[in-house]
Amino acid sequence: MEKKFYEPRTVSIGGNGNVERILIGGKEPVTIQTMWKEGIIGVKDDPVRLEAIRNKIAQLKMLGCDIIRFAVPDMESAESFIEICKATSMPLVADIHFDYRLALKCLEGPVAAIRINPGNIGARDRVEAVVNACRDKGAAIRIGVNSGSLPHDLRELVESGKMSRAVALSETAARECAVFDELNFDQFVVSMKASSVQETIDANEDFASKYNIPLHVGVTEAGPLITGVVKSTLAFSHLLKEGIGSTIRVSLSSSPENEVITGLEILRECGKRSGGxxxxxxxxxxxxxxxxxxFMDRWQNKLLSMKKDITVxxxxxxxxxxxEGKHADIGIAGANGKAIIFKKGEIVRTVDEKDADNVFEEELNSL
Ligand code: SF4
Incomplete structure (x- = not known):
């Protein structure tokens, strides 16, 4: 029997101060996220670091990144995070665990969204305080659940074999959503994180067959570059072809650039992005x-950041x-210490290999 899934409703993220507003869900393009990989304590009082972060965010945006999440583990980080939010138009998400006051602090700035796991935030009044502050500030929320935060009764069902871990993840997320519904707050997305491809697929399918809430899809702790790319590609392509996944994050023990590039290529191959x-x-x-x-090491990110619809x-x-590259708009190949530049299969320049990068750039810019 064919599986049926809900089209997700739309959630708005960003739009505060100079931050770009992005819609997630509905028929909107699937967005790409990554996570900042360094601590940010002290950035608030260090203009050089702040500028470096701003520049790197701009580079990630050029590569195709739509949203970046920052870990905010303490008040000093929260203060720096606010300054980073003010310095960029990219919607930024504060990743909060355990202490709801960190979320409230971040919301003093133009933060686009708060990511919380209500299971580790504690009493309901704390979750309610975060929801109310997000409502006041026009910020969205990402509810993140993982197998480490299953409620006691669901954990017992999983351990006794009466419920799959995937369905337990989906049910846990549904319970958190019910709290948000009671608070009359609908600007949230859900993520259910498992490190197994099949569990990720099953949990997201189960949830999407019952609810029209946008899903942030990711395989958590997916591993180093190759392992993580393989796992994420398998899980995402399966789900995206079913229309599941409004925003994605490829989680890699590698650079944010590689996470974004992988996400972009998956979306392109799944027909969810075109051009570039x-x-x-x-x-x-x-x-x-x-x-x-x-050559590819030197040029890959630069080429993928270009706003041109070409094949290289x-x-x-x-x-x-x-x-082999005759359909390419531009190409480069080697020949005994020389490099040839070709366009649509026709050789246009032959140069010493040492000049290859400069000449290639000239020809590229002339397209
Ligand atoms: S070096 Fe030449 S033959 Fe070898 S893989 Fe590359 S294009 Fe093909």
């Missing part, structure tokens, strides 16, 4: 006359380079 730069590159072999890997081919040799 498509990269074609050869794996390299004994015929290579050009260091494809080194980077090939190791002329034997196959222009031929």
């Amino acid at each position: 730069v498509t990269l074609v590159s050869c794996p390299r072999c004994g015929r290579m006359g050009f260091d494809v890997h080194g 081919a980077v090939m190791g040799c002329v034997v196959n380079g222009p031929g």
Whole structure:
């Protein structure tokens, strides 16, 4: 029997101060998130660090990132987080655990959303205080649940084999949503995090078959680059093709740039994003006359950040380079210490390899 899932309602994030407003859910494009990977204590009083963070956020935006989450584990971080929110137009999310007062502090600035796990925030009046403050400030909430925060009764059902962990995650999230419904607050999304691909799929399918609440999809602690990319691709592509997932975060033991690039490529391959730069590159072999890997290391992020709808081919040799890359708008290949630049399969420049980057850039800019 074909599974049926609700189209999620729309949730607004951002829009305070100079922060961009983004809609999540409905028929809106699936957004890409990443998480800041460094501590931010002291940033408030350090203009150089603040500027560096602002610049890196701008670079992540150019790559395709829509939203960034910051861990806010203490009051000093909360104060710095507010300054970071003021310094950028990117919607930023404060990730809060245990202490609801940190959420209230962050809400003194133009924070776009608060991520809480109500299960570890404590008594209902604390959750209510955060919800009311978010309502007052026009901020959204992401309810995050994971298998470590299952309520006692659901944990027992899972341990006795009467309920799957995936359904228990979905039921836990549903209980938290019911509290938000009672508080008459609907500007929230839900995430249910499991580190197994199948559990992630099952939990999100179960929830989406019952509720029209936007889902933030992610495989948690997915592992290092290759492992994490494989797990995230499997889980996301399955769910996205079913229309599940309004916002995604690829979780990697790697850079935020790699998380964003992976998310973008998954969305493109699933038909959820179009346009931008498509990269074609050869794996390299004994015929290579050009260091494809080194060139891609230098150029990948720069190319993916360009606002052009083009295909770029980077090939190791002329034997196959222009031929295999003939559909590319621009390409580069190696030939015995020389580099050739080609456009639509036609060679337009031949230069010494040492000049390859500069000439490639010239030709790229002329497109
Ligand atoms: S393009 Fe040339 S170097 Fe690259 S894999 Fe093909 S044959 Fe090898």
